[in-house]
Amino acid sequence: RRIGPAFRTSHPLASGPVVQPAPTVDGFVETFLGELNYGQGTLLSQSTVNDQYLALARTVRRYLMADWLETGTRRRQTQQKTVGYLSAEYLLGRQLGNNLLATNLQDIAQVAMERCGIDIATLRAQEVEPGLGNGGLGRLAACFVDSLATMDVPCIGYGIRYEYGIFRQTFEADRQVEVPDSWLSLGNPWEFPHPERQVLVSFGGSTETTTDADGRERCTWTPDWQVIGMPYHYMVPGHRNGVVNTLRLWSARATQAFDLQIFNSGDYAQAVRAQTTAENISKVLYPEDSTPQGKELRLQQQYFFVACSLHDFIDNTLPADFDLRRLHQRIIFQLNDTHPVIAIPELMRILVDRKGFAWDEAWEITQKCFAYTCHTLLPEALEVWSAELLGRLLPRHLEIIYRINEEFLEEVREAHPGDEMLVRRMSIIAEHPERAVRMAYLATVAASKVNGVAELHSQLLRDKVLPDFSRLWPEKFTNVTNGVTPRRFVRLANRRLSDLLTETIGDGWVTDLDRLRELEPYADDAGFREQFRAVKQANKERLTTLLRVRDGLELPPEAMLDVMVKRLHEYKRQTLKLLHIVSLYDDVVSGRVPAEQVTPRTFVFGAKAAPGYHLAKEIIFLINAVADVVNADPAVAGRLSVAFPANYNVTLAEKLIPAADLSEQISLAGKEASGTGNMKFALNGALTIGTDDGANVEIRRLVGDEHFFLFGMTEPEVEELTARGYTPSAVYESDPQLRSTIDLLASGHFTGGDRQAVAPVVDNLLHQDSFMVLADFRAYLDAQARVDAAYADPDAWSRSAILNVARSGYFSSDRSMRDYLERIWHA
Numbered sequence: 001r002r003i004g005p006a007f008r009t010s011h012p013l014a015s016g017p018v019v020q021p022a023p024t025v026d027g028f029v030e031t032f033l034g035e036l037n038y039g040q041g042t043l044l045s046q047s048t049v050n051d052q053y054l055a056l057a058r059t060v061r062r063y064l065m066a067d068w069l070e071t072g073t074r075r076r077q078t079q080q081k082t083v084g085y086l087s088a089e090y091l092l093g094r095q096l097g098n099n100l101l102a103t104n105l106q107d108i109a110q111v112a113m114e115r116c117g118i119d120i121a122t123l124r125a126q127e128v129e130p131g132l133g134n135g136g137l138g139r140l141a142a143c144f145v146d147s148l149a150t151m152d153v154p155c156i157g158y159g160i161r162y163e164y165g166i167f168r169q170t171f172e173a174d175r176q177v178e179v180p181d182s183w184l185s186l187g188n189p190w191e192f193p194h195p196e197r198q199v200l201v202s203f204g205g206s207t208e209t210t211t212d213a214d215g216r217e218r219c220t221w222t223p224d225w226q227v228i229g230m231p232y233h234y235m236v237p238g239h240r241n242g243v244v245n246t247l248r249l250w251s252a253r254a255t256q257a258f259d260l261q262i263f264n265s266g267d268y269a270q271a272v273r274a275q276t277t278a279e280n281i282s283k284v285l286y287p288e289d290s291t292p293q294g295k296e297l298r299l300q301q302q303y304f305f306v307a308c309s310l311h312d313f314i315d316n317t318l319p320a321d322f323d324l325r326r327l328h329q330r331i332i333f334q335l336n337d338t339h340p341v342i343a344i345p346e347l348m349r350i351l352v353d354r355k356g357f358a359w360d361e362a363w364e365i366t367q368k369c370f371a372y373t374c375h376t377l378l379p380e381a382l383e384v385w386s387a388e389l390l391g392r393l394l395p396r397h398l399e400i401i402y403r404i405n406e407e408f409l410e411e412v413r414e415a416h417p418g419d420e421m422l423v424r425r426m427s428i429i430a431e432h433p434e435r436a437v438r439m440a441y442l443a444t445v446a447a448s449k450v451n452g453v454a455e456l457h458s459q460l461l462r463d464k465v466l467p468d469f470s471r472l473w474p475e476k477f478t479n480v481t482n483g484v485t486p487r488r489f490v491r492l493a494n495r496r497l498s499d500l501l502t503e504t505i506g507d508g509w510v511t512d513l514d515r516l517r518e519l520e521p522y523a524d525d526a527g528f529r530e531q532f533r534a535v536k537q538a539n540k541e542r543l544t545t546l547l548r549v550r551d552g553l554e555l556p557p558e559a560m561l562d563v564m565v566k567r568l569h570e571y572k573r574q575t576l577k578l579l580h581i582v583s584l585y586d587d588v589v590s591g592r593v594p595a596e597q598v599t600p601r602t603f604v605f606g607a608k609a610a611p612g613y614h615l616a617k618e619i620i621f622l623i624n625a626v627a628d629v630v631n632a633d634p635a636v637a638g639r640l641s642v643a644f645p646a647n648y649n650v651t652l653a654e655k656l657i658p659a660a661d662l663s664e665q666i667s668l669a670g671k672e673a674s675g676t677g678n679m680k681f682a683l684n685g686a687l688t689i690g691t692d693d694g695a696n697v698e699i700r701r702l703v704g705d706e707h708f709f710l711f712g713m714t715e716p717e718v719e720e721l722t723a724r725g726y727t728p729s730a731v732y733e734s735d736p737q738l739r740s741t742i743d744l745l746a747s748g749h750f751t752g753g754d755r756q757a758v759a760p761v762v763d764n765l766l767h768q769d770s771f772m773v774l775a776d777f778r779a780y781l782d783a784q785a786r787v788d789a790a791y792a793d794p795d796a797w798s799r800s801a802i803l804n805v806a807r808s809g810y811f812s813s814d815r816s817m818r819d820y821l822e823r824i825w826h827a
């Protein structure tokens with residue numbers, strides 16, 4: 001069967017424009033019914049909600065197709081430099097709403113569905129979001145591709161089409177239970193498989209070096225197994241600009257040859273099992289959020305998608321006669337953390353072994369084609385692959401890495417003669433506890449630029465994580481502060497605020513977020529503040545309705561909404577938030593504070609724990625246990641309530657963030673690389689209570705100290721305390737309120753008298769407390785008291801909230817993209 005080259009012809013119809021359905025209600029209805037009849041094979045009268053959702057999605061898709069094809073043609077013709085964003089994760093969120101927004105079809109679709117007797121909200125709710133990421137890093141990739149399309153920058157997002165995304169979280173007896181996320185099971189209307197672009201990927205086997213006639217060494221890799229990478233294309237529409245870029249996600253398939261070999265040997269069952277082995281590669285997203293496990297399948301995933309992507313660009317995207325010495329003029333591969341770093345030896349292998357380049361020339365090309373973004377400061381999060389495993393799976397790549405390292409260490413020796421300690425410190429190869437490849441070092445050595453994701457993070461990256469490298473190559477290091485897309489996180493998530501903004505300053509802010517500055521004078525306008533408060537109130541009511549229906553939670557819609565949503569990790573300090581809640585509750589039930597003096601607050605948590613992260617799961621249990629008791633205790637009724645809706649994801653974020661009054665960004669200083677939730681909250685008019693960490697630093701600088709509740713140790717203070725020796729139990733002894741709070745927790749009050757159930761968390765706090773929760777407790781409570789005082793003056797609070805919105809335009813991912821373009825990509 002032919003899956004070969006594209007159809008090329010001089011036939012007159014071959015160059016005609018693609019016919020797009022009319023952007024009218026009639027045109028939409030007609031297309032929709034056509035999709036229902038001919039696409040789904042059903043009648044409106046017999047269709048299910050899923051049929052209708054799929055037909056609606058395919059209708060919207062039609063409106064994007066002409067632009068997609070046109071963008072592709074234009075990109076091929078202009079041959080501009082492309083950003084190849086390499087990311088193992090894309091946390092996309094639902095597509096339907098975003099694509100209706102991008103095409104400006106929201107109102108038309110709504111009326112068209114009404115005309116068919118369908119409530120469009122029901123169809124929107126039918127979509128399962130593609131949860132192909134863990135958290136911030138994956139969501140950042142999704143924001144970046146959105147911005148690049150909106151800015152008409154050529155970009156191909158490369159990644160993995162996991163069959164199962166991040167697990168669905170449920171609670172059983174207050175404990176997290178993970179359910180597989182079979183997001184594809186009802187059909188996925190947003191993807192296009194392209195079997196004609198499939199790629200063969202090799203693993204295992206051995207290498208052999210021979211010398212050919214002209215004395216050149218040649219290496220051949222004889223792999224012992226292969227899989228097929230099947231690309232699925234997703235549309236990435238720009239905001240109403242006629243641009244649609246491509247996200248290309250790879251799915252693993254067994255090769256025919258592989259199957260037949262075993263099949264011919266007579267073992268049919270084994271042949272089918274072999275297929276499963278191959279297909280396992282893209283089966284499931286690893287749900288770890290900061291501690292990589294070093295599992296073989298994960299390395300297979302990494303190499304799989306990177307090999308597919310490089311091959312796809314070099315052999316299927318560039319013209320056949322392209323001179324690869326100019327490769328950097330056509331592509332910059334941005335490495336989203338270390339997960340795709342195996343692309344570096346892969347490109348060297350392609351250039352040297354397949355294309356016949358000399359090593360030095362290949363290295364020169366390779367260095368110009370990669371840039372590396374680091375997203376962490378936690379030492380345990382830096383990926384390291386055992387040389388044994390890497391050599392077994394990718395023998396040629398390990399050889400290449402060794403050679404890169406040798407030549408690099410020569411350079412170090414030349415720059416610092418006699419300093420063998422330095423050489424050992426900087427080696428890409430670690431020797432203890434086992435020989436292993438430090439992927440961040442490999443990335444740093446090869447990349448043209450290395451960036452952190454917020455100013456503080458980039459500074460600490462230079463000073464603490466990669467100090468030797470930043471001394472050797474100071475110009476290599478730069479910062480690009482993260483950003484978020486205003487399309488999804490303001491315009492789509494917060495329609496009411498968006499309408500108010502547009503009425504007030506026009507709609508330019510959607511693609512030029514700095515324009516929000518024009519809002520500043522309105523902070524002093526009582527009428528505007530009134531409208532702004534009404535928006536917040538309506539968003540809260542929308543949220544309380546949702547949580548009633550979705551989770552059976554009864555929440556007072558007038559209370560201050562205090563929200564902490566992010567992955568569950570000790571360094572993010574959900575336990576600090578919990579101690580605050582318990583202390584408020586303790587104040588009332590012990591009679592120290594009359595209930596009437598407590599500011600009514602609803603605390604909302606959203607957090608998934610990595611399934612193997614035991615302490616994180618104990619913390620989830622404890623939050624739920626405290627919620628149960630606080631919510632049921634008449635002593636604090638109408639004053640304190642705690643909600644922990646299960647399965648926090650992008651879809652829920654879009655409802656929660658617009659409703660929030662207070663944004664909790666309380667990581668231990670020096671641990672959160674940037675944070676991006678912090679930006680989404682500020683842009684939606686929440687005030688932040690936060691430490692001097694990650695992008696909080698920049699948010700505070702921009703919105704102003706008076707409109708931000710800062711607390712806690714600074715990074716240097718954390719360092720100093722660590723050096724002095726931190727004893728959490730001493731802090732506990734010295735602060736009566738902290739003692740009372742912890743004692744109440746430890747007593748089993750929240751766990752039906754069961755002290756064992758709280759012991760893991762309490763004991764850890766008292767005897768380890770790696771992230772200094774107790775050390776910051778007092779400062780946190782004081783800051784929360786300032787929050788209460790500020791909230792008591794609605795006018796002053798709204799003024800601050802409006803100024804947060806007006807001054808947060810900097811945190812658009814459009815700005816991040818401009819910074820990458822200027823500082824790194826030069827595209």
Ligand code: F58
Binds near residue numbers: 288291292453676
């Ligand atoms: C996050 N990293 C940072 N990693 O923690 C956060 O501060 C930052 O804002 C965000 O990146 C974007 O730059 C993060 O989300 C992961 O999820 C990895 C997934 C794979 C395993 C290792 C962590």
